[in-house]
Amino acid sequence: MTNNDETNVDLRSLNFVETINSNLICCICQSPFVDPVVLPCGHTFCTICIHQACEASSVCPIDRSAISISDIRPAVKIVCNMVNELSVECPRSEEGCDYIGQRQFIENHVKNDCLYTFAACQLEECKILVLKKDLSSHVSTCKYRSAECKMCKKKMRALELEDHHRLCPAEIIQCPHCETSRSRSEHTAHLLTCPKHPVSCKHSEFGCRWSGEREKLESEHLKNCAYEGIKDYLQLQQQKEQSLREEVQSIRKENEMLKRQQGNLSQQFQTLSDQLALLFPSQFASDPTCPEDIAQAAGLGPGDSILTETQRLKNDLETVSSNLASLELKQNVALMTETFRLQEELQSLRAICHGMRMQMHYMMMERRGASSAAAAAAASMGASEAGASSSNADGNTATAGSVAALNRMRWLDAPNGRQDTKL
Structure with missing residues (x-):
């Protein structure tokens, strides 16, 4: 139940302390009017009652005349005042409230003045609902109230x-x-210093079972304790034991690290073997024999098994190295063979080029000889000056063309002009 539920008053459930005029009672709910309205036929009803009645049937509940929602009008002010001035009891009368007042003031009374309604505790962490008359006493005893320790004042x-x-x-x-x-x-x-506090002997870790009061430990027991005379030796042995434990712990850590490294190497080797087996299946055949099974069959312990596995890994690595060296040698031989073949092809190309150069040279020499013979024949026949001049001009042109062609071919014979391809 919340505080809002307590302050909301149902006006139809109130107890009236005086006789109510029958003209002020709704014929539908049989209670005094609440927000009265009037119909065109003159009959008065509560607002909620007549709206519910119209939803079921659009006729007046008294004379059965046709009505609609738009025909409903608020009742005259005097009717509202007469209903609101009726005297009623407080809705919390059963809890002990003896207030009696007009109906129009009852909601304000319940909300602000009635001490028998519930209200939330003022403390933020509590918020429990209690009667207003008990609110002050509840705050003084609430478990969430602020308190102070009488000894430390906290x-x-x-x-x-x-x-x-x-x-x-x-x-x-x-x-x-x-x-x-x-x-x-x-x-x-x-x-830590109480003389009566029960303690054990300082040498209890070495085997002494005495226990008693702290003041008797120094005065009585240590004088007769069998472990007191050899405490230096016991402490030295304890230090040695601690040192050995630390060394064993260090060896265990190192062993774990070596096992992890061995596992990583085995995994890397297996991966490399699988890759090489795919490339060269005839040279890298997988070994199905498990080293643990070999060690178990030979009756070797865990340490010997690790040594056997390490030796096997070394042998496998040496095998892989030798196979890689063999592959490298084969690649070098193949490369050298291919190089020799290319050199032979280059020599053949050079020979072909040289033959073509000689043929070109021979053809140019024949053409130059033919041009010289034509020029000599023209001179001996005694051609006219114009014809001779023309013939000389043509001869000179042909001669110049032949010389230019020979000059263009000289780069083939020049030692600096020749370019050899080298591997």
Whole structure:
């Protein structure tokens, strides 16, 4: 139940303390009008009642005349005033409220003045609903109220105070051994020096089973303790034992690291073997024999198994290295063979080029000889000056063309012009 539910008043459920005029009672709900409205036929009803009736049937509930929602009009003001001035009891009368007043003021009374309605606790963490008349007493006893420890003056919530008393450092407590009193904060330090506190012998870790009061340890027991005379030797042995334990722990860590490295190497080797087996299946055949099975069959222990696996890995790595060297040698031989073949082809191309150069040279020499013979024949025949000049001009042109062609071919004979291809 919330506070809003308490302050919402149902006007139809109120108890009226006076006789009600029958003209002020709704014929539908049989209660005094609440927000009265009037119909065209003159009959008056509560607003909610007539709207519900119209939804079921569009006729007046009294004379059965046809009506609609638009025909409904608010009742005259005097009717509303007469209904609101009726005297009623407080809705919380059963809880003890004796208030009686007009109906128009009852909602304000319940909301603000009635002490028998529920209200939330003012403390933020609580918010429990209590009667308004009990609200002040509840706040003084609420478990979420602020409280203060009487011993250490620390402020906290009341529900934490009981737990705090069991651990309060300012609380005075009594030592159960020597029956002296002091604060809780000093009690822990006192137990380390309390003469009546039960303790064990300093050499209990070596085997002494004596236990008793702290003051008797130095005065009585250590004088007769069998371990007191050899405590130096026992401490030395303890130090050696601790050193051996640390060394064993270091060896264990190193062994674990070596096992991880061995596993990584085995995985890398297996991957490399698989790849080489795909490339060269005839040279890298997989070995199905498991090294653990070999070691178990030979009756070797875990350490010997590790050594066997390490030796096997070394042998496998040497095999892989030799196979890789053999592959490299084969690649070099193949490369050299291909190089020789290319050199032979280049020599053949050079010979072909040289033959073509000689043929071109021979053809140019024949052409130059033919041009010279034609020029000599023209001169001996005694051609006319114009004809001779023309013939000489043509001869010179042909001669010049032949010389230019020979010059263009000289690069083939020049030692600097020749370019050999080298591997």
